[in-house]
Amino acid sequence: MKQILLMIAVVLVGCREAENGAYKQTTTAKPVKELTLEEKKVIGEYGRKTNQFGDMKKWRLLKDGGVEWLYNDTIILSAGELDFTWIVVAGEIQIGGGGPSKAYRINEDKSITHIARIGKNGERKDFPKEEQETLKRIK
Numbered sequence: 001m002k003q004i005l006l007m008i009a010v011v012l013v014g015c016r017e018a019e020n021g022a023y024k025q026t027t028t029a030k031p032v033k034e035l036t037l038e039e040k041k042v043i044g045e046y047g048r049k050t051n052q053f054g055d056m057k058k059w060r061l062l063k064d065g066g067v068e069w070l071y072n073d074t075i076i077l078s079a080g081e082l083d084f085t086w087i088v089v090a091g092e093i094q095i096g097g098g099g100p101s102k103a104y105r106i107n108e109d110k111s112i113t114h115i116a117r118i119g120k121n122g123e124r125k126d127f128p129k130e131e132q133e134t135l136k137r138i139k
Helices: 003-015 039-041
Strands: 016-019 024-026 044-051 056-061 066-072 074-076 085-089 090-094 103-105 112-120 124-127 132-139
Touching: 024 132, 056 090, 056 132, 090 112
Parallel strands: none
Antiparallel strands: 016 024, 044 056, 044 132, 056 066, 066 074, 085 090, 090 103, 103 112, 112 124, 112 132
């Protein structure tokens, strides 16, 4: 029992090393990925009205690759809760997490259009034009 408690204490405290009588954490911060020019261009907020009352659905693409989902300017799922990331692949924004991903075409007017769903296995399902959803660049 004492050994188990000791092991738990070591895990909770973490690995530290002494430096001039003080202790410091030995873990290092995760390096931030340098964004490409194409990725820098798409950082921002995209949205569309969802009904005749003017309610807005929005995606916010963050500098760190995180994603937030908003409804009427209220964050429904923040980057930490959503655990989605975004990347630019072959001129498309792909937003995904642990499950299927969404593929958005980057349009000339800086809006984005949801054009496909990519399954966990990489299988892509393109949507017919009438089912595609366009979100305008807001910020």
